[in-house]
Amino acid sequence: MEEKKSYLSTNLQRRLRYQAVFLGLVIAAAVIVVLNINIGSVPIGVKEIARILFTRQGDVAQVNIIWRIRMPRIVTAALLGGALALSGFLLQTFFSNPIAGPFVLGISHGAKMIVALVMIYFLGKFGSMSSWALVIAAFLGSMLSTGFILLMSRKLHSMSTLLVAGIMVGYICNAVTDFVVTFAQDSDIVNLRGWSLGSFSGMSWDNVKVAALFTLVTAVAVFFMSKPIGAYQLGENYARSMGVNIKLFRIMLICLSSILSATVTAFAGPISFVGIAVPHLVKRALNTSKPIVVIPACFLGGGVFCMMSDLIARTAFAPLELNISTVTSVFGAPVVIVMMLKRQKGKSNG
């Protein structure tokens, strides 16, 4: 009888572990938010931060710095970081490959290319471009790359060649973007250059609203797909035998992941490695791949990772600012390398 009920204690242990991880992430998020507001060309004390955040009163210059500059940037980093991690997780599920992600598969670059083209057209014609148009352009670009990758995946059955194909797509898109940027007018270039390398700077609350709308709605939708995602982790055929409508599921997965990576690219440009490193770290920390806990943890973890990376990008060599991808690569790439080595080891043992 004891053996039969042993799952209860296992479940309890698991729940405690999940709670500990989530608590850790929330605390990390809080600390990084405070640090992020605190550190900068104008340092602001923790007491002041609390006062300004909760009462919106205090020194006018400081209020402006916090509310106009630092807060939108932090919120964007958190939202887009979460979106990136989630998008990576979805692609990894879809291709059942732990190193799939929007950046590696060239999806971010596709979005970047179309955004650059549309942006130059819009700026030349109307002098401005709305956040919505940006997101839609990025989504089209994402879908373009994704569609290409899917076509390739029909021919290429090996995952490593598919990744190589994705990287090539990325290079092509990059080349086109560079070409366009080279011939763009001077005034556009300033904008495009910074953006095309990836950065969270210069976010307005209007941007944040649009980004929040897209990422949060999509994230909730993804969360409600955790049941079929869990089934799909066992393989397409098992998922079908459990009652998953595979065709519909695959379309949903690709669309949701494209919306997420498109939103990120539209506002912050392509950002590397978050999509691979964060889901991996989160799964290890939780010691499970159950989507129902991994999805929220990925979103939270991606947010923390990007806020932290942005803090470093902003402050490490201040007043110079690093590209966000420079920082995420430094932290993300080693994680991926360790992951691949471990997998190889697992293979030779098994």
Added chain:
Amino acid sequence: MDELYFRTSDLSVGYNGKSLIHDINFEIRRGEIVTLIGPNGSGKSTILKSITRQLKLIGGKVWVRDEELEKLDYKTLATRMAVVLTERMKPELMTCRDVVSTGRYPYTGRLGLLTAEDEDKVTAAMERVHALELADRDFDAISDGQRQRVLLARAICQEPEIIVLDEPTSYLDIRHKLELLSILRSMTKEKGITVIMSLHEIDLAQKISDKIVCVKGETISRFGSPAEVFSPQVVRDLYELEQGSFDVDFGSIELPRPAGEPRVMVLSNGGRGIGAYRQLQKADVPFSAGILYTNDMDYAVARHLAAEIIEAAPFRPLSDDALSRAEKSMDRCEAVVDAGMDVAEGNAPLARLLEKAKNERKLCTVGEYLQRIGK
């Protein structure tokens, strides 16, 4: 229990719209075990994939309990049919219990959370296949035999009416094969679950199945009970056996008999000659066996291995004719092996045969003979 549960009518299956096997017609009653046999690449898996909706049907229909397979929605089908596939499942960070509990998928709510009742069913299913002690082990870190049991538990806790298994016994050692098949057998008896599977081991297929489907070429070459299907000729044709043979009664396979005129005569009865036959067969020495009553165990094996058999009808005195045939055979052989014989009133002439061998100094053991010829 006798109602018809599953049938196919003029089914044709294949890939990419091209039909590989057509005119597939078979019927299965509830609680029956049906096994697909046939050579590698004959399309057993293609048929199984088609009836589990992994592949589109090219033509014809599949009926599950009076309903057309293609018209059932995935959810409903999931509560009726569970599968154990050949493809390697490589889930990440999942314990065996996690894998088994995915079988509850069709019954859980929007978020897939397990209720206490679900948990109990998972436990029961794991107990059923004797896998409870694996519950907390990582699914990636268990042996093939254990994995197969866990996957079967997964299928069981899906509470299906029919389970489809694609070569469930590949990679398993003999103990795990028997364990798996006896679990299947008892499930069909106790719960009336219907089983369709493919097997490589025709001996096992013969012993466990209620019906056999022979898949060969572009059609089903035979369908029926093992007794109807298994004849030496059918097995020979199905697998295009050119060498060796398959003993239908015992379900055993034998390697080809040594070719040529017999060089050794083996005298035995009551099953004591079998060891000698096998030794000679391995050394590629053609031999004659005698005098064997046709109901002797030795006779059943000699039929497959001996170059010549001197046989006699059972339950009657050994005839002079048999004796003279044996003597002639002995004259042609360079050695005679006495593998052990019971000699009594009915077969007294055998003693004379032994006497003759002694007189001619041909009598020796298998070991001695093989040493003499340098093998």
